[in-house]
Amino acid sequence: MVTRTLLRRHLAALVVLSLLSGTALLVSYDVVHRSPERVRTSTALAAQQVAAARIALETAHRNAEAAVGKPSSRVTGVGEGFRTQISAADQNLSRAADKQLAGSYGRGELDTVDGLLTVYADAVNQAAGMYGEKPEDMAPGARDELSTMRELRMTEAGSLMHRRVTGMLPRLAKLQERQLEQVRRELEFSTAQRVGWALAEAFLILTGLVLLSATAVLRRRCGRLFNGWLLCGLVLTLVLAVVPVRWTSTTQDRLDTVSTRLTSLEHAATQRNITRTAAEVRHAADTAHGRAGPLLGFGACGVALLVLPATGLLRRLRTDYGKARP
Template sequence: MTAGPAASRRRCSPAAFWRGRLGSWRTRRLLEAHLLVLFLLTAVASTALFLSSRQVQHGAEALASREAPAVQGLAASRLAALRAQEEVDYLVERNLIGVVGSGEAYRSQLSAADQGLSRIADRTDQDLGTVKGLLATYSDSLALGTSLYRDQPLMRELRLREAESLLTRDTVGVAPRLKVLQRTQLEHAEATATMGWWQRAGWWITELALAAVALTLLSALFVLRDRCGRDWNPYLLVAFVLTVLLAVVPLMTAYSTQDDLAGALADLRLLTEESWRSGPPDEAQRKVTEMSEEVRLRLADGAWAEPVHRGALVGSLLAVVLPALGLGLRLDEDYWRRR
């Protein structure tokens, strides 16, 4: 007759019996330790990855939707106001004031300057009220000089000089104030799009945590194969591949986005310097328009990073769930149900 399981256990020596029980206990504890470590590491890695990639994406979105248009709008408004003054000087020089239709050019430039400031009012935290008020006063003085007093040379000259002073007076004129606003807005754009030390620290934490996750997953796979006699766990294998992808793809995307932002910032600096350069305002307007389009296209090229960010979020959640499933199911089947 064949001995049953009970008889087989009775024939085992007590030492062999307890070694088997102790080995099983150690294996279970080792797998439970892997499960706990993996859960903690994936939670840290996923949180750090989400926050780091989201910060990069937020900087790109803020630069494209707020900061860059504000810098461009301030430059365009300042040049439009200067162009209006140039048109008025041309009318005075040619003695065309009072001629029907002669003031349309400067009025269109003033309208462009005012509309430009209105468009960027909700894209900047700076107070544009003072500049808009000065621009309105400047426009009124030009209107008085070119229309109401066009037949009174002394009053006309007084109003036109007053208008020019409102536009160009050091520190308090429209053009100097807009120049200060441009400089401040450019600093805001640089602060928004530049990766700071704490953002870099976030990426270091992400990469180190993902590296630790990958090593722990390999360790868990070998424990299951060597101590439990199991084939490679598919959940842990998929989690390992996903961890490698999360360590590489979002980081490459972040640095590619940062390169685009750095290029856009360089273009904004050149645009700002061009708007400050002495010379004909019409030429500066043309160059600023061309540079603005280059900035827009450069920032539009980085739109592909948003799907990568969403994919990283989904991958981060899977990186937490898959190891828990792989080890949890195995522990439940081999050990927990036997308690």
């Protein structure tokens, strides 16, 4: 009866610990390994597109100032470079609106910047076209008036671009700051994740100890020196305790790289830097361990960890416990 009670207690403990360890392990693995796909399809794109929009706007304004120049210069148009950069900024703003990470605040800021961009482009086009330098035979007074209007339009354009807090560039800079804060929160290995992995490992260690204890009981009381069912359970416990942790560590290293590279865009954003960052982010996301396949594999191992030792103990309960020594 003592042996029968011991085996039943070991069986109950194994069932409970297998369920707890499997659940904690799968949830913890899934939380980390769903991030690379999110990085690939949303997070990185949002940060990169806002940075690209800022660069395009800064470049467009430099082109506009060069094209319009001083009041005495002869202006024939704002130039193809300006139009190209404005178009690029508009496209990046549209894409960022689909991917942005800052919720209603982000959507509102992007809509505002998009509206300001239309007003800005109109002001620059007027400065370079309607109020551009006219033929030399124009009356001096009219030419001075045009120069004054051109300066006013460029001043208005500069204010729309750079005005503190409400200008396009300050708005995008603030939005980018918030987005990168969200990126860091999403990609960091949080305290909750640490607790989840600690619980998963603790439950697996306890499972291994119970399996060893059950093996000792069978050896001492039932004369079973070797039990293949429990040995398979021990192997599975070791696999589940080591492999997911190693893969998660590798993936988290990749996510830390992504976070660092995206954060670098906040203060050192150039088109070359954005292009290089995009390539590095894609590489990091692509080389992270997968999610769906390993989850199925670890789930199968968890089920086997529950079934195999339980089967071994049930067999002994049915056939050998009556042989136990009191």
